[in-house]
Amino acid sequence: MKLKNIINYLLVAFLTIGVGSCNNNDEDSKFDQTPTQRLQARQKELNDLLLSSEFGWKAVYFTDNTQLGGYTHLFKFKNGGLVDMASDFDSDTATSNSEYQIQLGSTVSLVFTTKNRIHLLSDSDNYPTDALEGKGYKGDFQFLYYGQENGEIIFKTNRAFIELHFVKATAQDWADLPKNIDMIANVIGAPTRPLFRLLETNDGTTIHQFDFNFSDITRFATANSVESGSSMSYNMGIAYTPTGIIVDPAVKVGNQKLTNFIYDDATGAFTATGTNNVTATIKYSDSPLMLTDDYKMLLAGNPNNVYAYIYNLTNTASTNSLLFKTTLNDLNASLPTGAQLTRIQPWFNNANGSNYIEYRFGNASGATIARYYHYFTVTEDAQKKVIILNPLQWKTSTLSTAPSITAPVFLKELDDQLMNPQGLYFIEQGGLPYPAYTFTGVNSNFRMTVYPFQ
The missing domain is CATH 2.40.128 (Lipocalin)
Structure with a gap:
């Protein structure tokens, strides 16, 4: 290669490198900082963001959308690491004061350092169902900062890594929070x-x-x-x-x-x-979406079938109606302290051809303290696809020699729903973590969820 061409080549290469260096000045300047300095800059960025909204921020926090719903929280951050907070976790929607920090670790995070409404979701001793014992509402009070987008602050929860958005709150959000409870x-x-x-x-x-x-x-x-x-x-x-x-x-x-x-x-x-x-x-x-022939297995001539409302299993089923739950609560409130109804167990087509509902009662330690049996016969309304339980005698034992007793007054309200002369829908129920059926009043809002023993 001639000397002139070599010189021209090197000149072009030098100019290209020079232009590239100029274009990358801004990018390179970011790396002039140490990792600690970059984190500190992000720390200030987040704190400035939190303080920037006149009426604070709103977050609808779904801690686990496979089994739990969402909880609205309002935050008003103040200088000095203070925060005002309100939520619709329960009927107490009043504003509470606490403290927060923007902490540095492998990333920048917002941490609510003193107890406030957000901690109700992270308390492992505060759980809605037995299945969540020791887990609480699966919430968090530390949120990892992932930047901002369209005016929203993007976080991910520290434990479950769930994305959570803070959106700017309005004065109306604070005023309307009690309406969430009304809903x-x-x-x-x-x-x-x-x-x-x-x-x-x-x-x-x-x-x-x-x-x-x-x-x-x-x-x-x-x-x-x-x-x-x-x-x-x-x-x-x-x-x-x-x-x-x-x-x-x-x-x-x-x-x-x-x-x-x-x-x-x-x-x-x-x-x-x-x-x-x-x-x-x-x-x-006004009626079930799909009428089935499930009830036919309860008619005479079929094998023995046993079903049960069980306090430790079906008590929290979403398919239990409000009328059933209030009726049950009223019954338990009428009992001596420590006693409660632990099972409602309909038996169909026993060996001797009998049918009865077993009402089983327990004490605080879980021991059975009493049983009552209401015998009945079964008829059907094929057009409505329902069964009718026709009441017979009451007993305290299933022995054939056991005498009849006067119907217990404290069981009347509940028993009347099951002996509804208009009949009961009996339908297999999906959507629960165990096999289930429901007994539902034809002309009432009574629905009880039972577990099948077959």
């Missing part, structure tokens, strides 16, 4: 509403229906298809809002994801609306 009764459903509920989706051309059940204890709902041959279901955590609910995961209808359901007081329905006539609605039905 709970609408989601549970008033006793004056029909017992049966469904989730109905419409993709603009086709409507699908799902049996809908909600547990207010866990703020969690299950919805299983009632269509023959379909196993499709929606399981969702629910968070309350002043105007309805938010669900997580979203209800997917077609290619749209619906999360925000608005409440209509006239009908009791909650409706989420997408585009192109796509909707999802939680609403009431």
